[in-house]
Amino acid sequence: MRMRNKPWAMDFLNEHGHIVDTDSSYAGNIQGFFPSKQPIHVEIGTGMGSFIIEMAKRNPGINYVGIELDKNVLIRVVEKVKEQELDNIKLVLLDARKLEEYFGEEEVERIYLNFSDPWPKNRHEKRRLTHEGFLEGYRKIMYREGHVEFKTDNRSLFEFSLRSMNNYGMAFEEVILDLHADEPPENIRTEYENKFSAQGNKIYRLKASF
Template identity: 45%
Template sequence: MRLRNKPWSKKLIEENPDYILLDPTDMAGRWQERFEKQHPIQLELGSGKGQFIIGMAQMYPEINFIAMEVQEGAIAFILRSQVELQLPNLQLVLANGRKLDEYFAENELDKMFLNFSDPWPKTRHEKRRLTYKDFLKQYKKVVKNDGYLQFKTDNQGLFEYSLASLNNFGMKYQRISLDLHNNEELMETNIQTEYEQKFTKKGQRIYYLNAQF
């Protein structure tokens, strides 16, 4: 769902270059420079309003997190929270995730998160799904050889497609849940997204997987 740009978003972004990047093309291999301390780096692709990535940064101060979002109206909400919280292990990027291999060096990331991505249900739109093989090739370049991809969705069709796509790509599944919110072990550390809360309240099942490259 596309959010309208807020009248305050551009000014907020312009005033906070220490927290957000608009052009990450010269950052490959240099991401640690953006953080206060050197820690493993994890990326959420498509961060929405940031409830998940902010929660992760607060829960795991020993990890550096990057929130990448293509919508200015969405990332402005994350930035507004970050200006208040000033988390030293969180950086924001306003950019399209189709060019990850231009933004990151090989093996620069330890983990990636895909949360409630657009399912693109029509067959002719398969190449736009973030678990399509061409995207997986990009992820494999920038994530360490033993790194992980974590995926959550409410869409059963996209989940089934993703299981097949990752399997065909040769990834190894570490954890799979067909009903995340009824899995006590996984829920102990689960940080919910805005969509996740919305769908769960409606009684919809949340699908989860964690796979290794």
């Protein structure tokens, strides 16, 4: 997702430090960011944020953390969180490569990866968020009984992810090859999901645990 560069982005984000952590102030103390201590669910690559905001509305007993590396994208999410007055969702300007520095061991119950960038060239496969390098980081910060939920319309990335998670020894709780054919009511569509589905693409989903 490419957004026009906004020179005022950092000033805007810094003004909303109660919603968004721009300088990793809460690294190692994520519960301190929230009014109450509750299980932590993380979405990596929130994009415009409609998924995580709807999750936070439906599940007040969970603390949601949205990780996004693009400050120009994150502005839009901050604005929406402000409008909704939700206190169980916080955003972090962070590259997922640094997750282990941000969260403590076994601190996270669930990770959502929605329509992650496919990085189709083989030489870029380490950048895919389901590459074993990332799985290693997720495993360290997740509870044992936690799971990763991944949705994509990209068949190659889905197959790569199944192989990568399987090779890493993860157990699959669910593998769906056409999520919208019989869409479960709990499914919350993301912006990319709506766009790709409208183009006639199938949506794949898996849930897997360590």
